[in-house]
Amino acid sequence: MKKGYPGLLSIILLLTFVLAACSGGGDGTSRSSGASGSAAANLTEAGTYPIVKEKTTLKVMVRGNPLVEDFETNEFTKWYEEKTNVHIEWEVVPEQSLQEKLNLVLAGGDYPDVILGLNVPPSQQMIYGSEGTFIALNDLIEKYGVQTKKLFADKPEVKKAITAPDGSIYSLPEINECYHCSMNQKMWIYKPWLDKLGLDVPTTTGEFYDVLMAFKTRDPNGNGKADEVPLSITNQAWGSPIDAYLMNSFIYNPMYGDTKHLFVKDGKLDVAYNKPEWKEGLRYLNKLYEDGLLTSESFTQDNNQLIQLGENPDTVLLGASTGGTTAAFTQLLGDSGRWAEYVTVPPLEGPAGVRYAPNDPAILVPGTFIITDKAENPEVAFRWADGLYEYEHTLRSNYGRPDTEWREAEADELGINGEPAKWAEVEPFGKVQNVHWAQTGPSLRSNEFRLSAVAKEDNDLEVILYNETKNNYEPYKPTDVSSVPPLFMTNEQATESADLAKTINDYVDEMMARFVLGDADLDKDWDTYVKTLDNMNLGRLIEIYQEAYSAMQ
Template structure:
């Protein structure tokens, strides 16, 4: 059967299109069972997957809330359920990018990569080279839950299909809107209260608060040791980078690509006059000692040390997805409770341009490699994770843990996040280190109804609080219509795009840091910056995106 190329189109591909896209990449022996070499599987949808013990080599990122994957209670439960034993290779998040690249280049491949930060260019590049297997037929024959997800979430058509029409990865999908608006700012309320200040709503009000934090000794120790504003570098996945929040007061700003839509046209954002004004504001904060220069280069651990100083918090405010990315969530100091949200601050024109992705998709979440001994087994193994309702009915969840331990069925009348009936109630809060669940290790499909089904109780405080905060402080300023949707590129475009994007990112980040810290002058050296962007290929970059976006809209 010829495999059609599914181009960069916005067609909402449901089950019919999935079947049409399938090739002959898998084997089946009919309803009685599946055979792959010397392994015989049970019928799809039944467990165990195999009657004789099988193994699966899994390469994954360490979830900081999981103590030990080998001895984890869910690991043991799922091994008993499937009769598949996992051979783990677990890598700390800080080392993942380097370790992944070494793994891909060295040829010593696991059966699967799971939650390993595989990029789009790696998916397409290594997929076309044969290192990653096409999953179309494997999904069709062995993954009914994944197929159901594709039908329920038509926006996945932007993410699933490479330009050659093949699926090289199963994504992790979440429809919780607080995670799709991750650029937030938090301020230490005890200092506001001591100084008789309110949560600011404009850039000018915020500037005045920072001045008060710096000059009026809000921690009361008689020393000028307060840090009014800080953050962390953009490599820790906590959305701690400073400029992403503050640029929302000036223009739509997507740090991943520096692109935005303006009346249907793709525009580069990091050369606009509004971007320049954002840099001026940040420069002013650094110049007056209100913004810690280390905020652009330090890691999250250093940021947390400021908030959790044993002598008392030294951190007045910080950028982060949530309070646990700057303090210790559920920590003994309790300071995580009193970092309160600051809305997107009204900018010079009174407007706000909230970064909003609309839905959360981690595209490279599950990849089967060419060295997988049993690709069908790997697909059967992962499919279970994509049915949250079945997990609750079964009394066990990778995300929540065992019923009665990590969660329970709520009492009648208990409300969920949206005010409707709750379907599950947390017993152990998110962010708690444990050895009975995988937390956010495995990819899954959590649609909005599932996320809203969590009981709005104390144990779900993080989810309840963050959902409400996003709804009240950030969602009203959503500029989702300016978000450039995900797209893949042809081999020809990809050959140019990857190098150009890397060069442009380097230029933007390098000059941003130098402008804000004063190494370069925003006025005198601006033309130099624009010239460097031109040399990096910014014109070709936007042209490639525009051409492919036009295809999406056809």
């Protein structure tokens, strides 16, 4: 019995080896371990196609996209599979249950090889990266990252932004540098009214007040009624909150991401809303309201309600409003054409000479591509994602097929920035289709890429936004203070700061409305307001942000 046992064990081990060697994907594709010699032999040279000699399958969880009919049958999916020799088994997660689904699969261990387009936040990357669920990509980037290393060389700020404090890179981003988006806290004013009244675009807070008063009292729409609304705002549109533009004539007030109102000066983080300059900004807003120039609805109305005012069918009623584009208060590209009759007002110079155009430091969507420890072929998964940064692949994955949805530019065509163009949209983006991924997953849409698109005509929205930003906001980007970049936080930091920030920001918004509308008195109630912020542990919130910021320097 003892002599026979080693022989039986050998047979069992041999059978196990044979079964393992014969196993593969159900569709005949390989799922061999990335660490094995056979998997390495299956890879082609980095930067070449196909990626693998024998077709390999990856299991990918992807965010559902309302503009994509079916990722499995999508034209770009099929084209990229043919080019890479990598087949994708898709698991599509509805946008509405995105975070819930991700939390469930990570907690339960039933997650795929790759997580795509779920925009996993840095705090979650650190949690699951430190325990090995998300694999660090550093070695893969060094060995196979042909396009990723080019990206890092051209834009070192990208590498810095996605590197955790421990030096690990757990995800690849989607790059979407949008020039006009980077300075989206804009004011728009109705140019025909200025022309009719013989007024210039205002340049100071005093001039702005005078223009609004002229809109209110001089009947610029010419209907003989005092029905003009000088200034009305919605807090719910992109770049539009009431303090997003006007407060920057008093103190730097960026409104980007989770760190709104927070700024960096000389390496130290601080907030705008407890400073004497903020108080003076509130005093100015209160004067606009008290004199009938700013509507009370500016604190409560939604985007659609403001658009109804902006698109009033009988006559123009709205003199000015805020937003990243005129879509905040008009029907963008609508038949009335009213959206194109508003022009931007440069940052207004305040009483103390302050005038800032806040700049958004984020040029990427973090957590777009993650490889998990379930991946048997992490090298294949990484190379598949690395290739998506290529110029043609970015065009195909975001816009569609060459000469159908996009084309190469003609020699005499100019881009949005007035330089020679490189490519042109044939079909407008935004329709439900099944030929591209509609901005899902890694891609490299740099400023250079976006601005090299052919300018369609004089009223091309992208051209308008580029010129308004270049001429009226670029000159006022701050040099002495800056916005806070996206921060990597530990789970504890992220949880504590989220709770504190919600409580504090809700209170700031509430008191801003009360001070502006006169429900609270600036002179009598300001000190109580500041003390309440201190009691809400504002100091601790700033401390957490400072710790995270300093760890990334």
